[in-house]
Amino acid sequence: MGSLNPFCLSGKFGFTEAHKSMRISINRLKKYIALTQSPEEIAALLTQSGLEVEGVEEFVSIPGGLEGIVIGEVLTCIKHPDADKLSLTTVDIGADEPSQIVCGAPNVEAGQKVLVATVGATLYPTEGDAFTIKKAKIRGQASEGMICAEDELGIGTSHAGIMVLDTDLPNGTPASQIIPVTHDHILEIGLTPNRADAASHLGVARDLKALLGKELCIDSSPEVKKEAEGPKISVNVENSTDCPRYAGVTITDLKVGPSPQWLQDFLRSLDLEPINNVVDITNYILHDLGQPLHAFDAAQISDGKVIVKKLPKDSKFVTLDEKERKLSGEELMICDSKGGMCIAGIFGGIGSGVTENTTSIFLESAYFSPDVIRKGAQYHGLKTDASFRFERGTDPNMPVYALKQAVKLLQEVAGGKVASDIVDIYPQPVADFEIEVEYGHINRLIGKKIAPSEVKSILESLDIQVQNETEQGFKAIVKPYRVDVTREADIIEEILRIYGFQQVALSENLRTDYLAEHPAKDLNKLQYRLSEILSGQGYFEIITNSLTKPSYAEKSGFLDASQNVEIYNKLSEDLGVMRQTLLFSGLEVLAHNINRRQTDVKVFEFGTVYQKGESGYEEGKRLAIFHTGNRSAESWLEEAKPFGFADVYSTVERILEKLGIQIGDVSMIESQPFTYGLRLMLGQKELGIIGLVDDKMLKLAEVRQEVWFAELNWDLICKKASGLKRYQEISKFPEVRRDLSLVIDKTVNYDQVKSVALKAGGKLLQRIGVFDVYQGDKIESGKKAYALSFYLQDQENTLTDKVIDKTMSKLIQAFQNEVGAVIRS
Template identity: 45%
Template sequence: SFRFERGTDPNMTVYALKRAALLIKEIAGGTISSDVVDVYPNKIENRLISVKDKNITRLIGKNIPREDVFTILENLEIAIVRKEAETFTVSVPPYRVDVLQEADVVEEILRIYGFNNIELTEIAGTAYLAEFPEKDSNKFKRALGSQLVGNGFYEILTNSLTNVAYQQKHNLTFTGTPVEMLNKLSEEQGILRQTMLFTGLEVCAYNINRKQKDLKLFEFGKIYWKNESGEDVTKRYTEEERLALYMSGNTETENWQAKSKAVTYYDLAQQVVQLLDKVNLENLKQEKLDDPLFEYGMKLMKGNKEIGKLGKVKTSLTKDFGIKQEIFYADLNTALLFRSANPKFVVQEVPKFPEVRRDLSLVLDKQVTFDEIRTLVLNTEKKLVKEIIAFDVYEGDKIPAGKKAYALGFTLLDESKTLTDDEIEKVMTRLMGAFEGKMGAVIRK
């Protein structure tokens, strides 16, 4: 019980025994037959604890007069046995089993003095509260999860243990080496996973085999690996938080207004972009993905660190799970995403002047990505170009081999005045010159 959790005073034994004997004599008519025999060779004495005045002020956040401190302690039956210039020593009775060190004495002082009597200092005032509450990783994940659920995703939870055969069959290697279980329940659960993909594919296969083919799933989990070169055993093992997204089948159920549409890579990319917009992630770069798990895809970089990757899972992998339809998969580093997120947002006035839309069609090498196009546009005209979109991409008849045609839409805006036709033409001329000079583009007119 809580009463005995807090401990009892061993020096109360004789007193309690005498009190019990008197009650037996008074109430039950008993007689006291002998004196007390007390075998107590090593008596527990009061604890002596040294307390520094500066530590009281540091821990409480306020300078409490010594006289008030002494009064509080003496009323708690904690005697002051020695006083010095900056320290004093107290004698704590054995029944106070919760007062063992200096911090406990300070806590007793604060408890009686009252939290309500501690004013906010400049450190713990508005400057501190301006950043309160601090970023909470669990709240961060709940916000991402709510966003995905609102977009029709279902959360799954899979086992961190997986089958090493999944990666051995395709000769896959990941960061570090697998963490193998010493006491395996089975070979199918022999190692800690190094990727979220395999356990997620098991869930996809389970649902598809039961006629649930339109899938939008996500999972928060961890991956693990062992660093063989780690000298310190505490640094030999690493775990990393991840967010995995899976999409397959059709995006919407077929209805009288529209036919069903198969999920594509761009549907998954749209979900990832919405998540990144949600956390206000800035200065993100997109790079072409070269990963043995994917047939094609893209990786997202923040500086020299990889935030995540997304793409179409290799058919050879999905076949191992008996899956005959395409699986699109995104893997995000949740911890890095959390640290890189910018919780602040900027509010600005709605533009008073009209936007202008101009379209441009050009033929480029097939290897050129839209991200490279956007980077070139912003480097050429960052002030007036507010948005760039690709509303059509075409390969085929009338387009040379190894080329593809982009149809681009540019939104131009000057927040200080209305753009003139001459200014608009100058911007578009600069952009066309940049496309022709730096990308070898052919402008289609």
């Protein structure tokens, strides 16, 4: 199947790998249903009904939407006095005075109508980074704007000269009035496996119809009549079990070429690259109606025979990616008289696809058994947009309607003529599902009594007929495109998701049954396991006395002495109160070791702290970590390296990562007990503190060297911990590194930058590194520069340049918007 077959894996062949989420165009939805709600309101509505919208993205067909670009007229054009290759022009852009613009294009002349980027406009060129037009001096001459070429506006690739317009529109008219710009909003829907019916714009529109109580506007099925002579194609379905329905039609006199702009814009909004008009129409129908189509070059079909069958095991078949594959014998194949042309519903072959020389096609529209497609795709490791839909179950009543819509479009945009009647082989029509439903079961499972009239209205809005209705129940007739609605419980689920989960009030006394076991956490085992991990990293565990000196609270300045829990029959003043923190008992251990020449120490302690509370005495479990001295001893290989903030922070990070806990907000501490440090939050609760212990605290415990200290709320950690066993398969796909240099305010800390990056980078961003920090006279006062490395990896696919660039663009935009970063080139 040649290089432009729509059953291929990559853009250059005309087909893409299956998307992990559905991209749905709001503009296209509005063709089906009258929508007055905002994209965000539509997203919320769909999410509440079970189609989870993971994001709403604005789409503009030309980056920047040509904002600030206007039609201008070149009034004068002379040579630049100080540059042979530049021209000095005055341009009327509809302002009070003409603008002087220095232009380097060889074709600029007086009298031309041109496109001018005004001062303040941002250009998004076809290649290179975006830039903003500013007033400038070029070789001593003022320049107030820019006369633009095609590639500078991002609407083409030509840089041969400026664009010269043939228009009577007045000067100053926005460029968008002469170059159409499509504005749209795209919904990213995380489609669950059961909702195969929603893998299209029509499917999503059906749900909105039920949710909003509005009618759908669906194009009537166009009439298809033979209007020309073309190749004679016969169809023989030998395996009707795996192919219950097979339809097709021959189209001739085609002119394969670029698609019209509206079609290209629609595909690009869905992250699909336009290929040509024939391939683009098949992709359009797939995403619009959910029906995959396949176009064969009619001239390449041997003997004009299309045969649907299985080929023997170990038969060799060369797919479009030029790989020779051995068949399992279980795949359904589309063949001609010589052999296989396509793995049905999955992937095309090397010899019979559409090319730029194709003039006649046989257009296939079929319904395949989900099982045979799922097995074939799994066996060959091929996941395509077509197999994604076929293996979940498509609509058996859609093939001929989709075929007619495609024919209509091919006639409009490719000049095609119908050269045959529509072939429709459908020996055993797929029956509607008939499901008996009782009102009592509806009310019991939903937990609320819903009027029968409302139940009927909801079901009919979902194209589910209600028959044989009695006081006890009814028979529901479900069309086969709803592959997930086959039982009474499924009908009740449909009623509830349209009725609204939020309309079912919660009972004061809730109970539920669990199918799975949820054993209680063994906190002792959790502590023991974590102790093993820390010991394995070179830490020693300490156990200290819960009784301590009252003077620590009285003199430290950060503890409230009035909250001390005093001992009535104290043995001594040094052991007169219960400790409020593990800090001082740990410092005493460090002092003991330092005084005995053990100056490099890493220790941890699980201990209890006590204080008076509003309702009596309170106690809580804490985990303390101490670092002092050097992390690596002096040797002939390297100098001694003292412990730093990163050492204790990285230990805390590893602990929390092992327990499945994500740090929330992070704020600076510039008060006791630290010289400086961080406060970690988990929601509204304090998770812990980390920092360099202040000299005043050290003096109280008689410690004479730097100490890094962390104290974590072990009670809170135990509540939030998801367990220590967290495994993930190592990705087979390569990791990609990209670097950025950010100039930010000194007040912005790394954790803020990291938080923004993780949010914007999504699942692809695996980790972030800092390889340089600069503060000096080469950047503005009050600023600092971070050089960051970003490591991207997809667990299921090899990353493409397009995906990488899109992710990095999101990161750059997030840094600019949320932390005021300037990106250094």
